[in-house]
Amino acid sequence: MFQGKILLIEDETKIRRFIQLELEHEGYTVEEEQDGRAGLNKALSKDFDLIILDVMLPSLNGMEVLRRLRQSSQTPVIMLTARDEITDKVMGLDIGADDYMTKPFAIEELLARIRTTLKHRRIDSPPSAAVQIGNLKLDKSRHQVTYDNEELELTKREFDLLEYLMLNKKIVLTRDAILKKVWGYDFAGDTNIVDVYIRYLRGKIDDKYRVKLIHTVRGVGYQLKL
Ligand code: CA
Numbered sequence: 001m002f003q004g005k006i007l008l009i010e011d012e013t014k015i016r017r018f019i020q021l022e023l024e025h026e027g028y029t030v031e032e033e034q035d036g037r038a039g040l041n042k043a044l045s046k047d048f049d050l051i052i053l054d055v056m057l058p059s060l061n062g063m064e065v066l067r068r069l070r071q072s073s074q075t076p077v078i079m080l081t082a083r084d085e086i087t088d089k090v091m092g093l094d095i096g097a098d099d100y101m102t103k104p105f106a107i108e109e110l111l112a113r114i115r116t117t118l119k120h121r122r123i124d125s126p127p128s129a130a131v132q133i134g135n136l137k138l139d140k141s142r143h144q145v146t147y148d149n150e151e152l153e154l155t156k157r158e159f160d161l162l163e164y165l166m167l168n169k170k171i172v173l174t175r176d177a178i179l180k181k182v183w184g185y186d187f188a189g190d191t192n193i194v195d196v197y198i199r200y201l202r203g204k205i206d207d208k209y210r211v212k213l214i215h216t217v218r219g220v221g222y223q224l225k226l
Pocket residue numbers: 010011012054055056057
């Protein structure tokens with residue numbers, strides 16, 4: 001049974017391997033990164049249910065990763081700190097960590113914290129009502145998109161694509177992530193279809209209203225922002 005998708009950012013190979021095996025055994029899908037910068041990029045480019053983030057990391061420390069992540073993402077984060085990094089714990093919670101674990105810890109404890117964090121998350125997240133950016137508004141319950149209160153005609157796929165962009169506004173989304181989420185293809189295959197549908201959406205939103213919301217991030221993907 002699939003329990004959720006977790007990103008594990010930890011530079012110590014032994015700890016990383018151990019946590020990964022335990023998480024996979026519990027039914028989680030795990031992706032891993034060994035340094036802060038790569039971890040942040042991955043956290044921003046894909047859709048994770050939870051992130052486990054070590055504090056002491058090469059290239060960008062965990063605090064900085066968390067700070068930058070929180071500028072555009074509310075994905076739950078559990079931080080891993082060493083025993084002598086008490087102030088890091090406090091700081092981490094201040095800048096938006098959901099929980100922390102002090103090394104060394106029992107794996108059962110980490111698994112329990114993960115379950116609790118994910119459960120809170122599911123209760124907190126609203127049943128995806130209306131989302132808005134600028135004058136563009138998408139109402140999931142009515143399956144309606146409006147711009148300046150004027151209704152737009154979108155196909156089912158265009159609606160799904162726009163919804164995904166709006167729920168992740170300001171975040172750079174890769175073509176692969178879009179393909180997987182909107183089309184359900186679980187492979188890094190031909191992503192041209194994403195470009196084609198982005199073009200359709202631009203025709204109905206950006207071109208028509210002359211305000212650019214859909215931005216191309218060269219070599220990466222797309223981003224919805226004002
Ligand atoms: Ca470390």
